[in-house]
Amino acid sequence: MRHGKRFNHLGRTSPHRKSMLANMASSLIVHKRLTTTVAKAKALRQYVEPIITRSKVDDTHSRRVVFSYLKDKDSSRVLFDEVAERIADRPGGYTRIIKLGNRLGDNAEMCMIELVDFNEIYQQEEKQAKGKTRRSRRGSKKKSSAPQAEDTSTQTASTSKAVAEPEEPQTQEENAVAESETQEEVVELSGEVVVEETTESEANEIVEAIKEEEKKADSDDNPQAKDTSSENDDEKETKG
Known part of the structure; x- marks a missing residue:
């Protein structure tokens, strides 16, 4: 049974x-x-x-x-x-x-x-499935924050280079004119950014002082011009 x-x-x-x-x-x-x-x-x-x-x-x-x-x-x-x-x-x-x-x-x-x-x-499909990695939200946030930190570091490095090594203009007059146009100078002190403003009157005074210095330099370089100017003055006095 x-x-x-x-x-x-x-x-x-x-x-x-x-x-x-x-x-x-x-x-x-x-x-x-x-x-x-x-x-x-x-x-x-x-x-x-x-x-x-x-x-x-x-x-x-x-x-x-x-x-x-x-x-x-x-x-x-x-x-x-x-x-x-x-x-x-x-x-x-x-x-x-x-x-x-x-x-x-x-x-x-x-x-x-x-x-x-x-x-x-089936073994090949299982190997391909195992090869795929799962990404969690926490890991993605950490990875996304890393390049942002790198970008900020590169920006700070570039600003520090720009402040530490300013480009010199060809002449002092052009430097004064550029300062008068921008009217702002960025200075980095202990990680803080300080803005200094320059007025138009100060810029004009700087330009006049530069011109006077150039005239003095020209007179020192050309003594003949001094002699001719002194002779012209003597002739004027005799005529008078």
């Missing part, structure tokens, strides 16, 4: 069902994927995953237990040599069922069952 036997018998006797699952498990381990019905694939997954877990411990006892279920030397060797290395870090869930639609003959629901670690397409 069938009391308490709630698994799928697959329409077979117990020895027939066990031998069929052993053959399917051996084919799955050797070929890494298998096409069958959904009912058989679900039964195979419950049968083969404990066997794959047993292969993580490579010793004589584990090999004998695996061989008692698979009943095939080649598949057990492939399981311990190839599959065990790939699934060493995976804590279960070694197989994947992908549904393929219904079969034409009896309209049975078909699927493909495969080992997860031997599908190269």
